[in-house]
Amino acid sequence: MPFPSDVIELSSDSDDEPRPSLPPSSQQSFTPGQVVYISDSDDDLPAPGHPAFSQPLSLKAAGKRKRHSSSRSSSPSVAPEAYRAESSDEDEESPRKVARKASGAERFGSNTGKGKAPRKPRKTEEEKAAAKAQKQQDAADKKAQKAAEKADKAAQTAREKAAKKEYLAANKLVIDKKTTLAKMEIVFPPALRHSALLPAFLTHIAQYNMAVSVAPENIVRGYDVFYWNRTMAAEYDPVAREWQPLPGAPRVDELPTYLVYMGADQLARCIKDEDGVKNVVRAVRAAGGGPKTQVFLMVEGLKLYFKRKTGIRYTKSEIQRALAALQIAENTHILYVDTVEDAVACLYDLSADLGIKPHKLIQRSHLPFCSDIQQPTGTTLADTWVKMLGQVHRMTEHGARGIAAPRAFPTANALFEAYRTAPDARARDGLVMHCKISHRADGAAKERPVGAALAQVVGTVMYGTDPLQLAYKAAKSGEREEE
Structure with a gap:
């Protein structure tokens, strides 16, 4: 041990x-x-x-x-x-205190103890019911808030879809001028309210939903003047090159285009001198949109007027000279009609051309050398070659077939080889000049050559090397340098 x-x-x-x-x-x-x-x-x-x-x-x-x-x-x-440590006599004699677990009352304190948290009183039935109702109300408010947020999100999505739909509809390419007549309005002069021209025109455009109205008074006193309005649901942005939908209701704009309608006798009275008919056009521009206003002159019965034996104040040459001076000085377009049907056709064509004009400008701003950007695929190699030539500005289908004829340039390789072996630029510009065109654009049979201007456009598109040269308008022959 x-x-x-x-x-x-x-x-x-x-x-x-x-x-x-x-x-x-x-x-x-x-x-x-x-x-x-x-x-x-x-x-x-x-x-x-x-x-x-x-x-x-x-x-x-x-x-x-x-x-x-x-x-x-x-x-x-x-x-x-x-x-190290010394205890006192009291510590030695007193027994060690045993730590014991405090009771719940000692831990949390009693209601009367100093410094102790008070005990929560029990809720009454009314308080429990009020708390339950408040909880249900909070849940209902939260549910309503979520439903409102969901509804707002759905409305925002619907607005975005509607805006996108309007944007796509506004920027849709329009190639049929008949569809633009629904947004056009022609205003007749008050003197023609009871004439045969108004009901004939209404019958002609009934299927196109075009608006027709009669002006309360003449723009120029003593003369019958037509003008047009267009309903604009979108406005063209030239920087972005796209249409921007207009907020709110569509806007009605008066176009800066006017047409003066007069008979042969009235025209003869206006041309006492060369400035007589010019003053009519200037008065229309002064009452309309200013010097840049486009003015048309429609003359009815001038052919019959020249056939008269008596009652002619001015000869045919004098009237023609006055009209030619009007075209050159005032940049006025002259239309000749002999019957009411001819006048109706001219008014319809002019209204359709004004309706398609903004869409044509947009189409050429993107592809200035292309007359139609929706070309179908060719069924054969020869058909494909014809459609490729049809992409040239001012080139018709009959003109393309004349160039692609077997005795001319039946393939693209044949045309490119001819351009490559041409001695100079002048020869290339006139390479397809003598190709035959069998029909006109309206389908009437009339054989004629392609011509120098269109041949130069074909040469610029097919074999041009200058990326900045315009392909939709033939350059002057003097501006091209010999290579």
Whole structure:
């Protein structure tokens, strides 16, 4: 059995000197490994055999001996950890407090305890019902908010779809001028309200839903003047090159185009001199849209007027000279009609041309050299070659077939080889000039050559090397340099 590791240090005092026994109050048990110094003090060890000899030293006495011995002894082997803490007599005598789990009342406090949280009172039935109703109201409000957000999102999506649909409809390419008559309105002069021209025109355009009205008064006093209005649902943006739908209701614009309608006798009265008929056109422009206003002059019965034997104030040459001066000086277009049906056809064609004009300008702004951008695919190689030639501006189907004839240039390779071997630019411009065209654009049989102007356009499109040269208008022969 091992001995305890207690260390007892004996002082250097004489062993013969008797030592008194320790008082009972100073007796204290000590733990193994504890260092106890025995030195000269008031409490002497008991003699061997004494009952108190076997009792352990009290910690208090050991502490006193430690303090006394530390002041006299200089031994370095003293361990200070053995006496790190000293307890009072009250701590030694009182039992150690056992930690116990606090009850619920102690943890949360009571209603009357100072510094403790009060207990929540129980809710009454009315309060529970009110809380439940509030919860249901909050849920209903949240549901209504979600429904409103969903409705707003659906409305926004519908608006975006409608805007996209309007945009696509506004930018749809229009190639049939008859479809544009639904947005056109022609205004008749008041003097023709009861004439045969108005009901005949209404019958002619009944299937196109074109609007027809009668002006309350003449634009120029003493003369019958037609003009046109267009309903605009979109406005063209020249920078973006597209139509932008107009917000709100469509807008009605008066076009800067007027037509003066007069008979041969009235025309004869106007041309007392060369400025007589010019003053009529200038008065129309002054009352209309300004100097850039386009004016047409429709003369009825001039052919019959020239056949008269009597009642002619001016000769045919004088009238023709006055009309030619009017065309050159005032840039006026002259239309000749002999019957009411001819006048109706001219008014219809002019209305359709005015309706398709903005769409033609847009088409040429994107592809200025192309007359029709919706060409079908050819069924054969020869048909494909004809359709390729038909893409040239001002080239008709009969003109393309004349160039692609077996005795002319039946293949694209034959035409390109001819352009490549041409001696100079002038020869290339006139390469297809003598190809025969069998019919006119309206289908009437009339054989004629392609001509120098159209041949030059074909040469520019097919073999031109200048990317900035315009392909829809033939350049003057003097502007082309010899290579």
